Amino acid sequence: MPHDETAGSATPTAPPRRRPPGVRIALTLTVIALLAGSLVGWLLSRSPDSSPGPDTPSEAAATTAGSPSPGGKTVDAKPPHPSRSSGAGTDGPLAGKVIVIDPGHNPGNFQHTAEINRLVDAGTHRKECDTTGTATNAGYTEAAFTRDVSVRLRALLERRGAKVSFTHDGERPFGPCVDERARFGNNARADAVISVHADGSARGNRGFHMILPGLVTAGTADTRRIVGPSRELGEHIAAGFARSTGSEPSNYVGEGTGLHVRKDLGGLNLSTVPKVFIECGNMRDPEDADLLTNPRWRQRAAHGMAAGLQSFLVK
Template structure:
């Protein structure tokens, strides 16, 4: 039969339990199981404690090319009022693809003689005012409609000189009289990172804005309002996102009437301004 423990042995066991429990206190806790992850370095720990939280950015309006307020946008009114014979605009300049182009041209005109340079100046002035009202810094590629040039290579470099986020070049076409509508040109094949993706995104945004304002994509050139081009020196030489918008066909009577009317010019300027956000 089992032997009952004596009272003295029970007391001794109790004392040992108490002593062992005190040895396993906070200062003598058992070691934790080793972690498989390497310990963080002191530098990494310090950096983690000083990294500020990332502030959420304001999302761009859907369908627009995102440009934050305060950024610079170059608005390029095509041609100029004194481009013509004897002005030197026929001299060759680099085209951005190893060839040359004339410095500039006189531009298109309607059957009644309304000139492209006057149209582009009017729309660009309105466009610049709208963009400035939204907080953008706007640089015009020419400062009047009574001069010559600048040449297309100089216009192509205007965005980089101004440290611009984008360039919008305003034009009107001289296509077949039966054709009407707008088209947006961008450089293709691309020659630099700005042309590789951002320029196409800006072109898409311009098409979306023009269509949203009720304007019809060109029926005689391009596809769905887009026109990928390799022969436009100002686009080839651009190192920031750049597009050239042929807003209307001045050889088409209905387009010409729209282009020369103040209401039409305001609608076009409003549409182009809506392309960026």
């Protein structure tokens, strides 16, 4: 009669054959080794030191496949999709801090020139809602660059415990306008705001620079409370950016300091919280363009910004 595991059987069966002691010991040691390896792998995956180094793409960006740009350079085929706002981290050096990232321009601005040419309040005057931004000679746009770097930066800041928000996340066809970008940081009561850009200057003009708000007390602008903190924020980010990327401060603006004060930008004039712009390099210079189109360099750029933000916010 065949043995049925679902019912008892009175038919006697032969006792199971026992393995030699040496085989049992070897199997036991193998099982212990497998369990120990699994435990170590799990602990490493939970370690805060497992975050990527300066040359490693962030988790969000690493999911994006690379493809050659029109000039043959490898750039991200499609920047990873950032969320408008993240939840606050529960631990880390930036826990409790609110940071707003403003990715400069919008890929859709090119198709909405009438809308972005509409004049809006810039504090002391009226100016265009937004601009298209610049691009490399091979066609890699500033809007694509700023969004990619912003996503990488967000991942780094969130791992340090910060609550991070974006002024836009690709959900709108163009914009937002410069006055709305300023209000976003104000309404979030951000501890710091960084607007990410790349410049479009002449060939031979190289390097990065921070744009800082000047002292403005006219019209709807009053920057008295943020001029000092914004300058300090800019100095910290400039130092972190230079260390992480190896880039030099701009050779064409800021007199070698990497710091440039402006009073004509609505995004700064209308801000009530510490805010800076960073021009990461010149897209129209071939050497800078080689850096800006390199995903590994963009990851280092994000690391530099994150380090600067942290050193400013944690004292």
